[in-house]
Amino acid sequence: MSEETGYRAHVRAWAVEHHLPEAALNRWIDLGKSDALAILSVAMDLRLRTGQLLTAFEMLAEIGVREGEGAASILARRELRAVTTGSGSRPERARALLDKLRELRYPRLARLRAELEAAVAAMRLPHGLTVVLPKDLGSDEVMIRMTAHSAAELEKLIEALARHKERIKALIETLGGSDGI
Amino acid sequence: MNFDLDCAFIEEEFRDAPIARRVVERLPPHLSVEYIADGREVAKPNLLQADPFAAGKRRLILMRRRSPFLMACPAGGAEFACCGYLVMVLASNCPMDCSYCFLQQYVANNPGFQVYSNYADAFDELQTLSHRAPGRHLRVGTGELADSLAFDSLTDLSLELVDFFARQRNLVLELKTKTDEIENLLRIDPKGQVMVSWTLSPPAVFSSSEHRAATPAQRIEAARRVAEAGYGVAFHLDPVIAYGGAERDYLDLLDDLFAAVAPSRIRFISIGGLRMSPELKAAARRRFPDDPMLVGEEVLSTDGRYRTFTALRTRLFRVLSERIRKHAPGLPAYLCMESAAMSERIFGARPPAPANLGELLASRR
Numbered sequence: 441m442s443e444e445t446g447y448r449a450h451v452r453a454w455a456v457e458h459h460l461p462e463a464a465l466n467r468w469i470d471l472g473k474s475d476a477l478a479i480l481s482v483a484m485d486l487r488l489r490t491g492q493l494l495t496a497f498e499m500l501a502e503i504g505v506r507e508g509e510g511a512a513s514i515l516a517r518r519e520l521r522a523v524t525t526g527s528g529s530r531p532e533r534a535r536a537l538l539d540k541l542r543e544l545r546y547p548r549l550a551r552l553r554a555e556l557e558a559a560v561a562a563m564r565l566p567h568g569l570t571v572v573l574p575k576d577l578g579s580d581e582v583m584i585r586m587t588a589h590s591a592a593e594l595e596k597l598i599e600a601l602a603r604h605k606e607r608i609k610a611l612i613e614t615l616g617g618s619d620g621i
Numbered sequence: 622m623n624f625d626l627d628c629a630f631i632e633e634e635f636r637d638a639p640i641a642r643r644v645v646e647r648l649p650p651h652l653s654v655e656y657i658a659d660g661r662e663v664a665k666p667n668l669l670q671a672d673p674f675a676a677g678k679r680r681l682i683l684m685r686r687r688s689p690f691l692m693a694c695p696a697g698g699a700e701f702a703c704c705g706y707l708v709m710v711l712a713s714n715c716p717m718d719c720s721y722c723f724l725q726q727y728v729a730n731n732p733g734f735q736v737y738s739n740y741a742d743a744f745d746e747l748q749t750l751s752h753r754a755p756g757r758h759l760r761v762g763t764g765e766l767a768d769s770l771a772f773d774s775l776t777d778l779s780l781e782l783v784d785f786f787a788r789q790r791n792l793v794l795e796l797k798t799k800t801d802e803i804e805n806l807l808r809i810d811p812k813g814q815v816m817v818s819w820t821l822s823p824p825a826v827f828s829s830s831e832h833r834a835a836t837p838a839q840r841i842e843a844a845r846r847v848a849e850a851g852y853g854v855a856f857h858l859d860p861v862i863a864y865g866g867a868e869r870d871y872l873d874l875l876d877d878l879f880a881a882v883a884p885s886r887i888r889f890i891s892i893g894g895l896r897m898s899p900e901l902k903a904a905a906r907r908r909f910p911d912d913p914m915l916v917g918e919e920v921l922s923t924d925g926r927y928r929t930f931t932a933l934r935t936r937l938f939r940v941l942s943e944r945i946r947k948h949a950p951g952l953p954a955y956l957c958m959e960s961a962a963m964s965e966r967i968f969g970a971r972p973p974a975p976a977n978l979g980e981l982l983a984s985r986r
Contacts, residue, residue: 502916546918549930576920577930580966616966617935 447473451480458490468497471511478512482524486534499541506545514544549577556611563604569597571608573615580615582608624716624775625833626734627679629654630663634685635738641683644736644775648681660684664713664733672908674725677732678714684735686710690743691750694765695727700924702961702972704891705979706760706795707750709743711778712736712767717799720830720909721860724766726901736776744785751792757976758983764797764818771800779805787812793983795855799834801843807850813986816853816888819844821878823870826862830914837874841881848886853986859893859957861937862914863929868940875944884949888985892941893957894934895919896926938967953981 448469455465468476479500483493500511507514514520523536543550553573560571572583584601588594601608629648633656635641645654657663660682666673694706713735714728724732737743750759763769763782773779779796786794787810794815796806806817819840822830827837835843844854856878861871895917897905905915919927928934938956945954955978956964964972972978 501910505911505913505916545916546920546930548933549918549920552930552932574931577932578920578922578928580931580935615932617932617937617939 447477447480451476454480454483458493460490460493464494464497467501475511478515482515482537485524485530486537487530488534492534492538495538496541499538499545503541503544552614553577556614559607559611563607565604566597566600568593569600571611573611577615580612580617582612582615584608624681624772625679626652626681627676628652629681629683630657630660630733631655631683632660632685632738633658635683638683638738640736640738640740640776640778643777644681644683647775660733660735661687664731664735666730666732674729674732674904674908675718677728678716678718678734680733682733682735683738685739686737686742689746690737690740691746691761696765696958697975698958700960701958702956702964703975703978704760704955704957704982705975705977706762707979708765709747709761709763710737710766711740711743711763712772714766715768716771717768717834718832719799719834720832720905720912720915721862721895721897722905723897723901725904725908726898728766729904734772736772736778740778740781747785747789747792751789754791756791758791758793758980760793760795760979760983762795762797762818764795768798768800769796770798770802770806770817773802773805777805780809783809783811783815786814789814791983793853797857799831799840801835801839803843803847806847806852811852813851813853816855817844817847818855818857820857820859821874822858822860822862823867823874825864825866825870826914829912830862830909838877841878844878845881848882853888854882854886855888855890857891857893857957858941859891860895861892861934861941862895863917863933863937864914868937871937871941872944875941875948879948884952887949887952889953889955889982890945891955891957892938894928894938894959896922896928896958898926902927935963935966938963942967953985955982 451468452465468479479497488496500514503514504510520537520540523533523540526533528536556573565571568587570585572585574581586597588597629652631641631654636656648654663680664682667676670676690709690711692708692710694703694708697703714724714732716734747761770779782794783806786792792814795818796815797818797820799820821837821840824837827834848854858871897919909915918930918933920930922928942954945952955972956967961972973981
């Protein structure tokens with residue numbers, strides 16, 4: 441068995457075991473030995489599920505196009521190595537890998553989301569009052585959720601909301617493309 | 622432009638039509654021309670080809686249009702603030718190949734490059750429309766399902782179109798293009814009833830995504846020339862793609878545009894963000910896997926399309942609209958396929974109803 445056939449055989453074995461669609465397997469093999477084996481190594485180390493592998497694969501491909509880099513090189517980055525070889529259970533590290541890949545794939549979105557989440561946390565809103573940011577910042581809609589079990593509690597939450605009104609307005613402005621982005 | 626055609630088909634009934642004669646005369650001599658009964662058969666995708674959509678572009682078909690020529694703009698929708706644009710379908714598909722083009726999905730089941738040779742029927746539809754809407758100005762464009770000028774060197778269709786619209790009072794023609802095929806236009810007087818619009822992108826988008834199109838500089842130069850010849854001109858910054866460095870590049874593009882074309886000659890500018898249905902995104906990524914413009918920070922939006930996440934998209938729109946206002950304070954500008962709320966955020970006022978905006982854009986001189 442030639443060396444190339446060897447790596448293909450390993451990838452194929454994983455794919456068969458995990459019922460990976462044929463098209464995805466072909467794309468994986470087409471990456472070439474180094475990139476394909478780098479993904480296989482992570483898949484085996486973290487025991488990725490099929491869906492996780494497909495998500496990671498797609499994000500690696502897209503990061504690769506954005507940054508002109510192959511999967512092996514991306515996975516060798518310090519921030520990803522820290523996740524794949526770090527502490528934590530395998531499922532935790534698998535989740536962390538996907539989160540980190542998402543940050544690399546959507547860098548400006550991830551940065552803005554982190555800033556907005558920090559701004560919400562800094563408000564220290566009382567229990568029962570929640571500011572919900574739009575999923576993937578795909579709109580400029582902020583949802584404010586208030587859960588009260590008594591008139592007094594409702595009064596307290598409304599006062600808290602009034603106190604934080606300006607900061608929440610600033611959040612909405614940022615979501616709507618203010619200069620902060 | 623240089624066509625990359627594999628073959629041409631002509632429906633029998635048009636064998637002796639002037640348009641067929643012109644096309645046959647101008648096609649490369651080695652290209653096979655076949656006369657057929659029904660062009661719809663050869664317009665279907667050839668699934669034996671690796672890229673049936675691209676193969677369709679290389680198959681020119683002169684055929685009858687069997688549906689009405691006039692239709693509402695396919696980009697329109699109740700959820701958007703629309704511009705009242707009417708589409709006249711004289712052709713379908715396009716010899717250029719932009720990686721983000723919606724035709725990859727829209728005509729996937731019908732990708733042959735069709736030129737409708739009974740186009741004179743469209744003039745009847747236009748006359749009827751004109752009589753039904755007395756006093757209203759209507760903007761009618763041919764550049765939605767095809768580029769308006771990409772095949773003009775083969776067909777000379779623009780000559781007849783401009784001649785027809787030059788005789789109208791309330792109908793204005795918009796020829797939308799990414800080419801610099803303006804030689805025919807320079808030969809005739811549009812009498813104020815025709816505008817030529819260019820889709821403009823920065824050089825980075827052009828070189829990455831707009832295959833076979835004219836360069837941005839060529840498009841601006843063509844606009845300058847037709848404006849001098851008496852045509853209205855308009856521009857579509859669409860799709861605006863939010864790659865790294867986009868803001869600077871799009872602003873430079875606007876500066877270049879206004880340095881070349883006097884604002885008084887420009888009828889309007891539209892702005893639209895990159896938007897792709899999941900099906901279009903999949904098709905585009907499959908066909909152009911290495912195009913970085915297709916893997917920006919687009920997320921699934923509330924309308925089911927992938928769009929640049931709202932904050933970044935809005936910022937780009939705002940910066941561009943401010944630069945347009947700086948160069949040309951009174952110039953109408955609008956957003957394509959965005960909500961009224963987004964439009965209000967960018968321009969500071971609710972957008973007019975589609976009919977009113979359409980009237981404004983069609984009647985502006």
